[in-house]
Amino acid sequence: MKKGRKYLQLFLSTFKLSAFTFGGGYVIIPLMRKQFVEKLHWIEEDEMLDLTAIAQSAPGPIAVNASILVGYRAGGILGGIVTVLGTVLPPLIILSVISLFYAAFRSNQIVNLLLKGMAAGVVAVIADVVMTMGLDILKKKQILPTLIMVAAFIATVWFDVNVILVILVSGLVGGLHTLWCSKYSKKEEKK
16 A cells, blocks of 8 residues: 555544544544454554553543554554544544534533433443453453453452552553563573
8 A cells, every 4th residue: 555545544544533433532442443453454453452551551632642653553653643633633623613602502402412422322432442452351361461450440440549550550560570571581591
């Protein structure tokens, strides 16, 4: 595929996803996965999980972070720029139009019902993300990632631990585990 067409497809894909996705970054991630992993085959499943983890951990909106990472992976620096534009333009346009008519929208019962319906849809999409990514982790049958996932869920839901703390501790445990595995595999290679 020619580079110009690839950049156009990156832009149009992220523009369409961003324009028709309501509910924030956690909603757009499974749609990006379907587009770039399943449909276009530009990114592997495991790599998408890694990109999602990085996008969640980095400061800023997860949708923008994920689009930068996916765009960079698929098309380099220009790919990252193109996907950011595709992700940011739809909300910018929509919010600009809404701000012009805010007074009329504010008290409209139909608009309020529409927003409540979108909120219900967002819950369903986020549940899909959790199920899909959780099942991918469970399929690998690795003990530590499974324990981290369960512990993070319990800490945030039942003990109301701050999500940032959960992410930092999970990242630290995962990083230490990776270092330990790396050193252990080097020792095994020397034998």
